[in-house]
Amino acid sequence: MAGNTFGHTFRLTTFGESHGIAIGGVVDGCPAGLALDLSAIQAELDRRRPGSTQLGTSRNEADRVEWLSGTFEGKTLGTPIGFLIRNADAKSGDYDQLKDVYRPGHADKTWEDKFGFRDHRGGGRSSARTTASAVIGGAIARQVLVGSGIRVTAFVSAVGKLKADPAKLDLAAVWNDPVRCPDPATAKAMAALIEEVRAQGDSVGGVVSCIVQGAPAGLGEPVFDKLEADLAKAMLSINAAKGFQIGSGSEASTMRGSEHNKLPQGGILGGISNGEEIHFEVAFKPTATIAKAQLAMDRGGNAVTLEAKGRHDPCVVPRAVPIVEAMACLVLVDHLLRQRSARL
Amino acid sequence: MAGNTFGHTFRLTTFGESHGIAIGGVVDGCPAGLALDLSAIQAELDRRRPGSTQLGTSRNEADRVEWLSGTFEGKTLGTPIGFLIRNADAKSGDYDQLKDVYRPGHADKTWEDKFGFRDHRGGGRSSARTTASAVIGGAIARQVLVGSGIRVTAFVSAVGKLKADPAKLDLAAVWNDPVRCPDPATAKAMAALIEEVRAQGDSVGGVVSCIVQGAPAGLGEPVFDKLEADLAKAMLSINAAKGFQIGSGSEASTMRGSEHNKLPQGGILGGISNGEEIHFEVAFKPTATIAKAQLAMDRGGNAVTLEAKGRHDPCVVPRAVPIVEAMACLVLVDHLLRQRSARL
Amino acid sequence: MAGNTFGHTFRLTTFGESHGIAIGGVVDGCPAGLALDLSAIQAELDRRRPGSTQLGTSRNEADRVEWLSGTFEGKTLGTPIGFLIRNADAKSGDYDQLKDVYRPGHADKTWEDKFGFRDHRGGGRSSARTTASAVIGGAIARQVLVGSGIRVTAFVSAVGKLKADPAKLDLAAVWNDPVRCPDPATAKAMAALIEEVRAQGDSVGGVVSCIVQGAPAGLGEPVFDKLEADLAKAMLSINAAKGFQIGSGSEASTMRGSEHNKLPQGGILGGISNGEEIHFEVAFKPTATIAKAQLAMDRGGNAVTLEAKGRHDPCVVPRAVPIVEAMACLVLVDHLLRQRSARL
């Protein structure tokens, strides 16, 4: 059972290598009768696109979604929604130097260890490019959620050691800022840090926070499919994610019960939403591919010096924002539909 | 699709309410021919038991596993392994006061919101008691892993603000210490803190860390079922868990790529194990049930004062250690078996 | 992924060997709030029991269900319903002669080929005894169906070459007849045939038909999980089943379209129920275990003569009737719940 399907009732299956013919996916289980706004989905995809912010990579793909099935006269049929995006701008030649080298901090060697074989061009399927399919699936999911009054908003809350001030957030303004940080003063400093890091041929990590508003009480399943468990899985499935915290998160581990019980509970208790805002955050490591010369290992086990020539983000978090939203939407819509069977 | 099954190829399904007749489970997909050491499984369960450490609750159940199926002449048949534990020592009367009250920090109200109805005695199925079934499933899984040279060791790395010193850990000594912290000096301070908190009728949070040794390269599935994603889900499915970090975790978000690439990668790259040690940690909130008087809400929406009379742990992490190990074993064995189909 | 779970939204997982400690199961996904009539479930189980009809085997087990979890104050909690039946009357000694012999028409050798190892006593998990767990799961399912006005009635429509007359069926009278054939005249002849066959130390096959009344239009999923496909799988998972026909069945293959289009369509079109009665039938082979001396093969590949000493049915179909009903109920309740997510 390979791991390219996400969800139970609302399921996204994705396919595609970074430098193959196309990437894409199939959404199965989207309820019939939804008036699907395809241009809104394209707009969500555009936010993830390389080139969507001047802080990202210079790889610039049109990334137009081709819709293949599942709708008729503008509405979902209840049948699978197939879609693809062609890999138009794949400069595979950039990656020839990587054929026999394992990049530090990348999946090159582990995928080869797993499958005995890999598509070395741009990381193949381990590339962050595959998240474009998740963004499309999530954007479809969001259109179901919106009909139930559920809003999912992610934003950059930290870049390196710079943290947004929770008291100064304007959630409506996330997309106006190139860092996707809705605390304008901190956003400015973050942008400067990212440019500095880029100039050094280096990269820097960061944190994406997410707030779910309007989720009804009762979402999440007992024991193993707790809502926070499925969110954690969804977030750790995003490339470069290293940590997940729900509600009070790690801070909770340092607190007393008498103190913690008075806090908001992050919108979830015992695995099930309680009707309050759901808050979680995801920590991302710095982009592994950097221009700076690094030591790497080649297939023969020899140390080689590597200067990455591909185009890469100096900081992954601005472009991770739509992916965090998408994965959260996929989790929520699945539990929203599963909840329909909870009671007689 | 209710959430009481964990895993794909090696699957654990559990059942049972805290104060019902019994709790238990079914392991399906355990390979045939394993000489199952039942007393070792009972020993693992004993480590989780209330009363297993003097720092835990005073509820003392024998918690003897009754084995129902799946073995013959001491070996697994390849058929489902059914088991149960009777709820012998259930003082349900202790919980009568909770019938119409929603305890702060508990799932009482959310489960009722979900199902329209609940077993209020001891939290019903939202009780941490249900993790006993996970420990049994994990202990079976561990016996498969051991045959492949995989060792899973969890321990308490923090209680409140007290942190174990990573340089002073003796992993072989975890179970000798009542706090389950293998840094003896810090363990002593942790024990004192827990007793202090108990005396105050309060509770405190903590962190459990886990190290997987001997995992071969190649475990984990592309994209959605990354090894760290499945570990994150497993850990966040444990009661009171609030955060998960793999490898460098949240720290990674503050680092530069040139710096981070030189670190060990937590044993996983691109979702797939690389043959190195796998390190992760889980943050737990303080036990929600405390003896101290607290404000709670009753069914009618009125504020009431609550002094918990049930028996509860002042700090959940010592008893969370075997549960973290069990859930990790379940994830690893599932991926170990799934890996058998990765190549022609 | 071992095959001991049936269903998606309403799931039954079973365990247990014929002569082990117990058989049982877990129903996950039964909606909360159902007033579960446990004595009705026991009554359904009693209909399957050896000894329930004088035409069956003489093995006589009390087969009392022990309920373990999932209900509170008489209603389902929405949590897993665990149950078991102890194997009280297991005369395992009867099977010692079979330790090294593979019975003709049985799974003895194939299970050993699969798992490298088997519990030879009474067929272990390949025994028809395991269907008792399915009957319990199906009986729970039926109580959900009844609330939606869906009635599932199976009956014996053929024993050997004797066929019930479709025009003479009184569906309300199935359980009054020991053959479970609601055409009284044919039933009498069938009973005589079964007794004759028993006297000869032989066995005979038969057909169970099933009629579903009150199913709403819209049940069944496109393409792979068509309602008839899931029914076919459910029926062929019953021991000794060799054929499945929906609606006009094999007869359809000999007809013209102009003729066939005028017929009732068996209640399903394009995989989805149309609101009419659903008709299907299941063909069963004669019981493989017979008293008559037969040639068999032993572990060493030698021919041996076998005279079965265990207690066995001369004709499996009367006792298959409740199993066919149970499996049909499991399929229908699963699709009934899945249908809740079909539309916005």
Added chain:
Amino acid sequence: MAGNTFGHTFRLTTFGESHGIAIGGVVDGCPAGLALDLSAIQAELDRRRPGSTQLGTSRNEADRVEWLSGTFEGKTLGTPIGFLIRNADAKSGDYDQLKDVYRPGHADKTWEDKFGFRDHRGGGRSSARTTASAVIGGAIARQVLVGSGIRVTAFVSAVGKLKADPAKLDLAAVWNDPVRCPDPATAKAMAALIEEVRAQGDSVGGVVSCIVQGAPAGLGEPVFDKLEADLAKAMLSINAAKGFQIGSGSEASTMRGSEHNKLPQGGILGGISNGEEIHFEVAFKPTATIAKAQLAMDRGGNAVTLEAKGRHDPCVVPRAVPIVEAMACLVLVDHLLRQRSARL
């Protein structure tokens, strides 16, 4: 959970409406390292194509597979294999008359009952055209099977009341004959019957038989996922299939045990392959769409006369042969991979 995915370890997810943009699918779980012969897959697809035999419909689509992902340098990567076929020759105008009419024997009304809405053009997703995706998935599966020495051969064994003579079959010659019946004399009579039926504006049913050679002992899972149960589900998921029989099938129901035990067991015992040839057959109803005038019902419940103008097969079985093979290959490869986890 919509039903557009088939299989557990080797999974096919399909999408697409008959007259939408494209149909296609994703194969997930195909082992890495398989040298995939794409032209062989195209050849299998060509056998299913309308126009592949002069006995079929005159709809003539090129039906070229576009491969999107999952291979590199001619070999499978272990990642999802995405593919599509464009709907080039869709004369949707032919179907305008059907917008408000429910064709007899079709899924028009049931799909509308299910989803509240449908794509009426050519049956939308209920069209047999969707089976092209299954044929592609099955053709990939076959290439795995062939490496394990497993051969799957289906053929037409009956058209209307004409039956092939089992003693005269030349399995190597199936594809040389337009009826796909390897008994030449009967094939000739079948062809004449089909032409006669076509001339009458009518259709006729038939039977496809299938033989699996070289399957090792041990395939199939206990209890619910028996090999014959999964085959039954696979076959009944094919449009127009009405019955499934394994081994002695319905005949078995008329036999004595002493007689039946001496027969070959259809290659499966207790749900698990025994290493012998596996034999099963699938009964198909006559094509529902016929040129002959028929009574139908419109959306308003009025009777209308319908003369189908689309292009349709007078007999579905010749073109069902590659679909039966494909679905059988999907079942077998899934169980072949699942078997890798059966033993320690």
